[in-house]
Amino acid sequence: MFKNIILGAFLLVSTFFVAQNTAMSGAEAKVFVTKVSSETKEIKTLQADFIQTKKMDFLDKSIITSGKMSLKSPNTLSWKYTKPYQYSIIFKENKIYINDQGKKSSVDAKSKTFEKINKLIVGSSNGKMFSDPEFAVAYFKNGTSNIAKFTPKSAQLLKYIKQIELHFPKNQTTVSQVNMTEASGDTTNIVFKNTKINAPIPASEFSL
Known part of the structure; x- marks a missing residue:
């Protein structure tokens, strides 16, 4: 009985927070897009620490990794994972360069999942993400963030990605x-x- 009460309370709280995401009006979305597109044109480089959490159906526990992301305009992007293992992936000149704990390789940038995240992140630094022809975009807001939800238009891309959300803190134009x-x-x-x-x-941040 106690477990049912706790579960019910949890679901109620979850529903409350989910409900806080409301769709922007057309005018609000226009102001948001214009502001982000204008201010991000001034970005030449971007660096940030990150924590990545991956949830997969066949695993009971989430996979948590962390590291540093570095971006240089117009389209060079580096992800360097430092915990719990050393792994680097660099997107440069339409190629992916990988260093897997000392084992180096390179491939064409054709990944249907991570490559699309990278494309949108690069686009978020120059204001071009909202005009990406591969995605339909819907805009939402809550008490702390503005949210752009990208849904693939093509059936081919939908085989890999259902949706990508980019969160922008209020009064900020970086993801x-x-x-x-x-x-x-x-x-x-x-x-x-x-x-x-x-x-x-x-x-050195963009080399293996």
Whole structure:
């Protein structure tokens, strides 16, 4: 009985918080897009620490990793995982460069999941994400954030990605959180902290 009461309270609280996400009006969405698109044009570099949480149906526990993300305009992006293992992935010149604990390789940037996250993150630094022809965008807000939800338009892309959400803290134009839901139901959550804009980035951050 006690468990049922706790579960009921949890569901009630969850429903309350979910309900706080409300759709923006057309005018609100226009102001938001214009502000982000305008201010992000000034971004040349972006750095942030991140924590990534991956939930997969066949695993009981989430996979939690952390590291540092570095972005250099127009389209160079580095993810360096430091915990619980060393792993680097760099998107540069339409190639993906990987260093898996000392084992290096490179492939064409054709991943249907992570590559799309990268594309939107790069787009979020130059204001071009909202005009990406591969996605339909819906805009929401709550007490702390503005949220852009990207849904693939093509059936081909929908085979891999169901939706990608980008969260922007109120009065900020850089992404603080990314939520991706894959077609399989698996989810990836990335939270950014200690964001630095237009600070110098050593060339070594974009090399293996």
